[in-house]
Amino acid sequence: MNVILKKLTPFVKRGALFTKQFVHRKPCLMPKRWNGGQIDSYFFVDEERDLNNPDYSEISNEYLGTIAKGHRVLVIQPYIKWGKDKKKDTTRELQLAEAVALVQTLPYWTVVEKLWAPLLSLDRKQFFGKGTLTKIKSLLDSQCNITAVFISVNTLKHEQLLELQKIFKLPVYDRYSLVIHIFRSHAKSPEAKLQVALAELPYIYEKMSEINGQINLLEKRRLFLQSREGQLRNALQKLKTHRESVRTKRKKYGFATVAIVGYTNAGKTSLIKALTGDKKLTPKNYLFATLDTTAHQGVLPSTMKVLYIDTIGFIQDVPETLIEPFVATLEDAMVADIIVHVYDVSHPDCKAQIEHVRKTLKSLSDANKPTIEVANKCDLIEPGNLPKDALGISATETTGIDILRHEIERLILSETGRSIMKMRVESGSEAFAWLYKEATVISAEPDPKNLQFMLLNVIVTDDLLHRFRRFLKSL
Ligand SMILES: Nc1nc2c(ncn2[C@@H]2O[C@H](COP(=O)(O)OP(=O)(O)OP(=O)(O)O)[C@@H](O)[C@H]2O)c(=O)[nH]1
Ligand SMILES: [Mg+2]
Numbered sequence: 001m002n003v004i005l006k007k008l009t010p011f012v013k014r015g016a017l018f019t020k021q022f023v024h025r026k027p028c029l030m031p032k033r034w035n036g037g038q039i040d041s042y043f044f045v046d047e048e049r050d051l052n053n054p055d056y057s058e059i060s061n062e063y064l065g066t067i068a069k070g071h072r073v074l075v076i077q078p079y080i081k082w083g084k085d086k087k088k089d090t091t092r093e094l095q096l097a098e099a100v101a102l103v104q105t106l107p108y109w110t111v112v113e114k115l116w117a118p119l120l121s122l123d124r125k126q127f128f129g130k131g132t133l134t135k136i137k138s139l140l141d142s143q144c145n146i147t148a149v150f151i152s153v154n155t156l157k158h159e160q161l162l163e164l165q166k167i168f169k170l171p172v173y174d175r176y177s178l179v180i181h182i183f184r185s186h187a188k189s190p191e192a193k194l195q196v197a198l199a200e201l202p203y204i205y206e207k208m209s210e211i212n213g214q215i216n217l218l219e220k221r222r223l224f225l226q227s228r229e230g231q232l233r234n235a236l237q238k239l240k241t242h243r244e245s246v247r248t249k250r251k252k253y254g255f256a257t258v259a260i261v262g263y264t265n266a267g268k269t270s271l272i273k274a275l276t277g278d279k280k281l282t283p284k285n286y287l288f289a290t291l292d293t294t295a296h297q298g299v300l301p302s303t304m305k306v307l308y309i310d311t312i313g314f315i316q317d318v319p320e321t322l323i324e325p326f327v328a329t330l331e332d333a334m335v336a337d338i339i340v341h342v343y344d345v346s347h348p349d350c351k352a353q354i355e356h357v358r359k360t361l362k363s364l365s366d367a368n369k370p371t372i373e374v375a376n377k378c379d380l381i382e383p384g385n386l387p388k389d390a391l392g393i394s395a396t397e398t399t400g401i402d403i404l405r406h407e408i409e410r411l412i413l414s415e416t417g418r419s420i421m422k423m424r425v426e427s428g429s430e431a432f433a434w435l436y437k438e439a440t441v442i443s444a445e446p447d448p449k450n451l452q453f454m455l456l457n458v459i460v461t462d463d464l465l466h467r468f469r470r471f472l473k474s475l
Contacts, residue, residue: 070108264313
């Protein structure tokens, strides 16, 4: 993933913010059922029709499988016993636990059985060795209520997928196809839906490229998919251009921004809820609950307003092409003034998750973006185990939230060249009106020595002070 992200860095840096306040709705262009997301945007009917194209559904059902109305699943976590492909920073138990959590994220999918399967290589036609295949088959025979098999590996080759489906007589999913189904069921905004639609294509292209024969059909399909990809990219570009204009407006209003990033399910949305008190936010206990980048207004201790940006969570072991379309939404994180990296301190795989997020963030931005590390879910660990190098909080119990707000404010002030300045101006004067219009006045009280004057606490930047002096000279 990091290689792809590096390639995309210049694109990411151009960045844009997509905030609720400043987007002009065009309700006449947006069918009602698109209107449920938290993030406002505009979307054209044509693009919706393209997304739900029946010709595409036929192709995607063939290669990605369908979500059906639920499945009872056998989860298999393959593991390489030795050699360079053996995973070092996690354990097979933790990998299997994450695979189970992925399946349980889909509505009406339940895990009936789970097992590890040793592998020597990922390239065998039947993927598993003979002994393992026999074991799986006898398990499927004895547990006849299993309706699908999930093999927790990045992607299976098309040949392997067909072979295993033939042997098991059941639909088989790999991590790519499963995560696509999760994305599809969680995507709410038009932008997220377009990104998911785009993320599906590399998987289908790859599968098609592995098929021999049927040249005419494959060529026809390839052309169709290429044209679909072009349409999706155009539609996304329209949204991006719009987001850029939104970002310009945000700059004009001078809000500082804080991106909340972290591993999926770490508690990012819960933290924003705690920081803003926004009751409409509904954190959910499943992976990839948030796919849309949304901005939420909060207030810091000095009464300075700030925008918190919620982002898609990171996850290990998914192919780069799956995440690539979502990198655009991380643009918002990269242009924020500071980053809050939140992790689930109670998770057994916490260390590997932290490292994965840090590595990904590093590849997204060259400069070292000022970052606050936050250890969430402290209510679930023993007080003696609190980390020393991060701020311990509980987003759901709102412990440590006030300290975090102070820390965010301190970092924003130092990183953005803002400072809080006390000013004495005549009440109702032009200077008084100018400050209220152009700057952020965080408190005001009459001067006890002369009640005609006010003492204002104002958030200023060098630029603002310069403009204020020029204004005073012009009076
Ligand atoms: N006990 C406890 N649970 C928490 C805390 N913070 C979040 N949770 C729970 O963790 C689950 C995930 O929370 P979210 O806020 O949705 O996590 P997220 O990082 O936004 O997840 P994605 O959007 O899926 O990447 C929810 O069930 C929350 O209630 C906490 O401090 N303590
Ligand atoms: Mg979330």
